[in-house]
Amino acid sequence: MIDFPQTLPASRIPDPMAAPALRWGVLGTGWIAEQFIASTRAHTRQIFAAVGSRSLDKAQDFASRWEIETAHGSYTSLVNDPSLDVIYVASPHNLHFEHVMLALGAGKHVLVEKPMAMSQSQGRQMAELAQRKGLFLAEALWTYFLPKFDVIDQLLAAGTLGEIKSVQTDYGEYFTRDHRIFNPALAGGPLMDLGTYPLSLITRLMGAPATLVGQKQMDESGVHGQLSLMMADHAGNQATLSTTLYGFTPTNAVIVGTKATLRFGSEFNLPGPFTLASADGASVLTWDEPRGRHFEGLFYEAAEVARCIAAGQGETPRRPLEASLVMLGAMDRVIGTLGLDYLAPVEEVMS
Numbered sequence: 001m002i003d004f005p006q007t008l009p010a011s012r013i014p015d016p017m018a019a020p021a022l023r024w025g026v027l028g029t030g031w032i033a034e035q036f037i038a039s040t041r042a043h044t045r046q047i048f049a050a051v052g053s054r055s056l057d058k059a060q061d062f063a064s065r066w067e068i069e070t071a072h073g074s075y076t077s078l079v080n081d082p083s084l085d086v087i088y089v090a091s092p093h094n095l096h097f098e099h100v101m102l103a104l105g106a107g108k109h110v111l112v113e114k115p116m117a118m119s120q121s122q123g124r125q126m127a128e129l130a131q132r133k134g135l136f137l138a139e140a141l142w143t144y145f146l147p148k149f150d151v152i153d154q155l156l157a158a159g160t161l162g163e164i165k166s167v168q169t170d171y172g173e174y175f176t177r178d179h180r181i182f183n184p185a186l187a188g189g190p191l192m193d194l195g196t197y198p199l200s201l202i203t204r205l206m207g208a209p210a211t212l213v214g215q216k217q218m219d220e221s222g223v224h225g226q227l228s229l230m231m232a233d234h235a236g237n238q239a240t241l242s243t244t245l246y247g248f249t250p251t252n253a254v255i256v257g258t259k260a261t262l263r264f265g266s267e268f269n270l271p272g273p274f275t276l277a278s279a280d281g282a283s284v285l286t287w288d289e290p291r292g293r294h295f296e297g298l299f300y301e302a303a304e305v306a307r308c309i310a311a312g313q314g315e316t317p318r319r320p321l322e323a324s325l326v327m328l329g330a331m332d333r334v335i336g337t338l339g340l341d342y343l344a345p346v347e348e349v350m351s
């Protein structure tokens with residue numbers, strides 16, 4: 001008889017509306033910046049007080065569309081705005097290092113889009129600067145701020161799944177050819193983009209891979225168009241990952257433990273249901289919530305960041321910097337193993 005709970009634990013995520021209202025500056029005026037503002041405004045009391053763009057016209061246009069008080073015509077001007085508590089870095093990932101170092105250097109707390117950096121070495125320098133300056137830093141891997149992941153974390157902490165033997169993940173989406181993901185100069189290709197979700201899930205569950213093999217297929221644009229990986233931990237437990245730019249895939253994940261199996265009822269990285277079945281399949285528990293997308297989910301990370309900063313914390317337990325660094329280490333490994341050729345990242349350190 002397999003030890004299996006009677007019920008799922010409740011989510012412990014506090015009411016996002018109760019999070020202290022911080023003044024945010026948004027760095028970059030692209031797609032995710034708009035999703036983040038819309039979701040956070042609808043579900044929290046956070047204040048979007050300023051936006052910074054490489055162009056003043058763009059900043060002013062964005063500020064007027066989103067009713068933001070101040071428009072800055074440079075990122076330097078934004079991060080030096082004394083009225084702001086925290087900067088949300090929403091530039092392309094090959095620029096995160098430069099922009100996060102700029103914001104931390106100006107004494108601002110930072111939430112940075114995923115992946116937080118192009119390498120573990122960059123991530124470490126960012127974490128060290130934040131720590132040295134007593135500032136908050138987190139990677140905006142919003143999946144792990146969702147209520148369903150708090151439930152999953154509790155199941156994992158209680159050992160309900162037993163030893164994790166196998167994790168199977170995928171994430172594919174369709175993109176038009178003008179999207180930055182096809183641009184080699186912006187570190188395009190799925191690994192640093194869609195791939196951060198499955199890779200972060202695998203490293204969260206199994207730690208840094210002990211072994212890793214895989215295959216990539218290059219796209220005519222010069223970025224990799226898709227890749228598949230197989231990884232194992234020190235005990236030989238396995239994980240697989242596939243990610244593609246050529247079409248939508250189920251974007252599902254299955255976590256097989258010796259005591260139970262967790263399956264997602266929709267995209268694992270978005271709000272939605274999951275089931276936990278005992279290993280023999282005899283008992284099943286369901287987490288039932290509506291399927292959602294960015295609008296229904298991004299605000300949880302904003303509220304958590306506000307709570308942590310107000311409480312004087314340097315990071316969040318929902319996405320600890322060490323977890324980001326382990327994922328970046330796995331990415332370094334994928335880049336080396338598959339011979340991915342990103343353009344030279346910015347390594348200059350600012351303090």
Ligand SMILES: NC(=O)c1ccc[n+]([C@@H]2O[C@H](COP(=O)([O-])OP(=O)(O)OC[C@H]3O[C@@H](n4cnc5c(N)ncnc54)[C@H](OP(=O)(O)O)[C@@H]3O)[C@@H](O)[C@H]2O)c1
Binds near residue numbers: 031052054192
């Ligand atoms: N959490 C999520 O679900 C999610 C979803 C999508 C993307 N992301 C992440 O968010 C980041 C931005 O993605 P996005 O889809 O929002 O990109 P995007 O629409 O292309 O926007 C990026 C913004 O960065 C700024 N930027 C600064 N230097 C740039 C350069 N050299 N080339 C292009 N833009 C530059 C631009 O703002 P200005 O011109 O105003 O300076 C631009 O609007 C990426 O790291 C991505 O991985 C996260």
